[in-house]
Amino acid sequence: MATEQPFFQIDDLHVEIEENQILRGVDLSVKRGEIHAIMGPNGSGKSTLAHTLMGHPSYEATAGQVLYNGEDILERDPNDRAKLGIFLAFQYPLAIPGVSTLNFLRTSLKAVKQEEISAREFRRHLLDKMDMLKINREFAGRYLNDGFSGGEKKRMEILQMAVLEPQLAILDEIDSGLDIDAIRAVGEGISSIMHPDMSIVIITHYPRILHYVKPDYVHIMVDGEIRQSGGFELAEELEAKGYDVLLKEVMVASTQTQQA
Amino acid sequence: MAVTEKDIQESKRVYKEKYGFADPEQAIYKAPKGLDPERVIEISRMKNEPEWMLEFRLKSLEIFNKKPVPEWGADLSHIPFDDLSYFVRTTEKQGTTWEDVPDYIKDTFDKLGIPEAERKFLAGVSAQYESEVVYHSIQKDLEAKGVIFLSTEEGLEQHPELFRQYFGTVIPSADNKFAAMNGAFWSGGSFVYVPKGVQVTIPLQAYFRINAEQMGQFERTLIIVDEGAYVHYVEGCTAPVYSTDSFHSGVIEIIVKKNARCRYTTIQNWSTNVYNLVTQRSAVYEGGVMEWVDANLGSSITMKYPSVYLMEPGAKGDILSIAYAGDGQVLDAGGKAVHVAPNTSSKIISKSISQHGGRTSFRGLLKIYKGAESAKSAMRCDALILDSASRSDTYPTIEIEEEQVNLGHEAVVSRIGEDQLFYLMSRGLSESEAAGMIVSGFIEPIVKELPMEYAVEMNRLIQLQMDKAVG
Ligand SMILES: Nc1ncnc2c1ncn2[C@@H]1O[C@H](COP(=O)(O)OP(=O)(O)OP(=O)(O)O)[C@@H](O)[C@H]1O
Numbered sequence: 001m002a003t004e005q006p007f008f009q010i011d012d013l014h015v016e017i018e019e020n021q022i023l024r025g026v027d028l029s030v031k032r033g034e035i036h037a038i039m040g041p042n043g044s045g046k047s048t049l050a051h052t053l054m055g056h057p058s059y060e061a062t063a064g065q066v067l068y069n070g071e072d073i074l075e076r077d078p079n080d081r082a083k084l085g086i087f088l089a090f091q092y093p094l095a096i097p098g099v100s101t102l103n104f105l106r107t108s109l110k111a112v113k114q115e116e117i118s119a120r121e122f123r124r125h126l127l128d129k130m131d132m133l134k135i136n137r138e139f140a141g142r143y144l145n146d147g148f149s150g151g152e153k154k155r156m157e158i159l160q161m162a163v164l165e166p167q168l169a170i171l172d173e174i175d176s177g178l179d180i181d182a183i184r185a186v187g188e189g190i191s192s193i194m195h196p197d198m199s200i201v202i203i204t205h206y207p208r209i210l211h212y213v214k215p216d217y218v219h220i221m222v223d224g225e226i227r228q229s230g231g232f233e234l235a236e237e238l239e240a241k242g243y244d245v246l247l248k249e250v251m252v253a254s255t256q257t258q259q260a
Numbered sequence: 261m262a263v264t265e266k267d268i269q270e271s272k273r274v275y276k277e278k279y280g281f282a283d284p285e286q287a288i289y290k291a292p293k294g295l296d297p298e299r300v301i302e303i304s305r306m307k308n309e310p311e312w313m314l315e316f317r318l319k320s321l322e323i324f325n326k327k328p329v330p331e332w333g334a335d336l337s338h339i340p341f342d343d344l345s346y347f348v349r350t351t352e353k354q355g356t357t358w359e360d361v362p363d364y365i366k367d368t369f370d371k372l373g374i375p376e377a378e379r380k381f382l383a384g385v386s387a388q389y390e391s392e393v394v395y396h397s398i399q400k401d402l403e404a405k406g407v408i409f410l411s412t413e414e415g416l417e418q419h420p421e422l423f424r425q426y427f428g429t430v431i432p433s434a435d436n437k438f439a440a441m442n443g444a445f446w447s448g449g450s451f452v453y454v455p456k457g458v459q460v461t462i463p464l465q466a467y468f469r470i471n472a473e474q475m476g477q478f479e480r481t482l483i484i485v486d487e488g489a490y491v492h493y494v495e496g497c498t499a500p501v502y503s504t505d506s507f508h509s510g511v512i513e514i515i516v517k518k519n520a521r522c523r524y525t526t527i528q529n530w531s532t533n534v535y536n537l538v539t540q541r542s543a544v545y546e547g548g549v550m551e552w553v554d555a556n557l558g559s560s561i562t563m564k565y566p567s568v569y570l571m572e573p574g575a576k577g578d579i580l581s582i583a584y585a586g587d588g589q590v591l592d593a594g595g596k597a598v599h600v601a602p603n604t605s606s607k608i609i610s611k612s613i614s615q616h617g618g619r620t621s622f623r624g625l626l627k628i629y630k631g632a633e634s635a636k637s638a639m640r641c642d643a644l645i646l647d648s649a650s651r652s653d654t655y656p657t658i659e660i661e662e663e664q665v666n667l668g669h670e671a672v673v674s675r676i677g678e679d680q681l682f683y684l685m686s687r688g689l690s691e692s693e694a695a696g697m698i699v700s701g702f703i704e705p706i707v708k709e710l711p712m713e714y715a716v717e718m719n720r721l722i723q724l725q726m727d728k729a730v731g
């Protein structure tokens with residue numbers, strides 16, 4: 001495995017929003033089938049990273065590159081990235097009043113896969129996925145995210161991921177605002193969608209979801225950089241100590257190594 | 261999310277190809293340009309009208325000449341009144357089969373899909389080309405039940421008493437300058453009568469086509485829905501793209517009697533060189549229901565405020581409108597509800613979209629007279645602005661003389677959000693597909709009121725306007 005080319009690689013990524021520097025050199029390397037968790041305090045730049053990876057027009061990459069299957073995708077439009085197999089579950093999904101979840105997802109699937117799918121066939125496909133994720137079928141006819149509760153919106157993001165079958169899923173706080181049972185449902189849903197060729201970057205504040213979506217690596221982002229990386233135990237350590245203590249220990253450790 | 265000149269040209273090209281083609285002019289009579297009373301006398305003579313109608317026309321022309329061009333709305337100072345021809349005849353006789361219609365005109369309506377729609381889902385069709393109706397039909401069983409669906413000229417000729425009893429009663433020529441102009445030059449349009457209790461369950465459709473350059477079209481429609489009856493009348497219209505201006509000024513009068521119901525749907529898709537100034541009004545009696553569904557997508561300038569006069573207790577009026585304004589277009593639309601009697605209710609709901617520098621204005625008037633106790637009314641307008649070059653304004657007016665009323669008023673102007681577009685684009689949609697989806701969702705509450713065929717057509721037309729080439 002160690003010799004395999006990472007299929008997704010971020011090198012020294014710098015990002016500005018309206019001329020404010022937010023990301024200051026992010027590096028991350030993800031192989032096929034790996035799950036990476038990114039944790040970090042509020043405002044540290046996690047969503048900025050997620051939006052940049054999907055191509056939000058307000059986020060300007062001023063340095064660095066993002067390689068997907070060896071190609072730098074930073075110049076590509078969000079819809080092209082979706083067609084390449086990248087998916088972002090939004091921390092704050094948007095409502096599209098007047099457009100049913102069913103119609104939206106059918107249009108989306110046609111765009112991403114670039115092939116026709118009959119209304120009847122799609123409907124069956126969608127209802128299967130809804131059953132699998134234990135989402136009430138009634139949501140298919142409701143306007144997308146319009147009046148949905150916070151938790152319902154998050155579950156819709158997972159449904160979209162299930163339908164679009166991405167190669168790389170970036171999940172931005174998919175667990176926030178969910179009750180304990182819903183975290184389990186979403187966690188189990190994600191693991192049932194996961195397959196050996198799919199990679200996940202999951203952004204979260206809490207280790208709970210990581211028990212269902214078990215990361216190979218955990219990274220801690222602070223002030224627009226990845227300050228610390230480790231295995232699953234890093235998430236648990238973080239939960240026990242909090243960022244302050246953990247990061248101080250890291251600082252001390254790194255000063256010591258520098259001094260040594 | 262910048263608008264490119266390319267996007268604008270593309271949307272114009274598609275219109276031109278589908279609707280904006282022109283036939284070579286083959287009129288058998290085209291009135292000399294201008295507003296001379298001689299022209300009015302000539303039209304009346306050519307139509308073999310009774311004396312009272314000629315008088316009505318001349319009186320209307322006088323009113324037209326006296327009234328100033330209104331200045332409270334869109335800029336009408338450039339209407340080339342003296343360069344327009346006010347009457348164009350293309351055939352001596354009106355057809356009742358498509359074979360009766362001159363070939364080139366039939367081809368045009370074929371291209372616009374009218375005969376096909378007639379076979380599939382309509383109870384009757386009236387097709388007007390230039391100034392007159394060239395074809396009309398109605399299903400035999402409806403005719404047998406006494407339903408009348410004729411051109412307005414035939415209505416006057418075949419049902420003179422019924423016609424004269426109602427004509428000009430809902431919209432007198434003195435109402436406004438353009439109603440007066442129509443009164444003077446009216447030609448074509450439909451005369452509809454639905455007898456007591458008869459339900460016309462599938463729509464009657466009228467289609468208006470302007471082909472000639474620099475002409476004025478003055479359709480005049482009169483619809484009478486007798487007690488307990490129901491009818492849905494749909495009108496559509498298109499014109500070729502010319503660099504000179506044309507003019508359309510319709511007058512539509514509707515009488516909804518006790519417990520009757522009428523729905524009048526417009527899908528206006530004129531080319532962007534047509535001025536569209538239309539007066540539509542309905543008088544609604546006890547327990548009757550009037551519904552205007554008004555979609556305005558084309559024209560250079562539209563001013564149009566379908567209105568309901570709720571004359572007797574329990575009368576109800578709904579005005580639902582959609583306006584789309586693109587490059588160089590000013591769409592000034594909305595509705596008027598006038599409550600005269602107790603327990604009447606009205607709803608004015610408008611959705612407007614502006615893009616590519618287009619401008620929409622919503623004008624809503626609600627008037628509740630003293631004595632209209634327990635009147636209920638809701639006015640709501642939502643405007644969606646697609647880019648920074650475009651604009652939308654709202655001008656609600658509310659005049660209330662009665663205390664015991666129940667009112668709601670709401671206006672929401674929103675810009676299409678970058679985040680909303682990004683969300684949809686992250687799901688594979690291109691920017692214009694994403695904007696198209698947001699817009700079709702925006703108008704969905706009104707589109708879902710339309711019969712399925714028109715709902716599909718409506719969405720298709722909007723997408724077509726929005727620079728999205730439709731395959
Ligand atoms: N338009 C903007 N202009 C200036 N600063 C912005 C803008 N948008 C975001 N920021 C800032 O960028 C920083 C990173 O925000 P981001 O949303 O990426 O944080 P996050 O790590 O996802 O936080 P959370 O855990 O709260 O979701 C924050 O300080 C935020 O205020």
Ligand SMILES: [Mg+2]
Nearest residue numbers: 046047048091
């Ligand atoms: Mg965030």
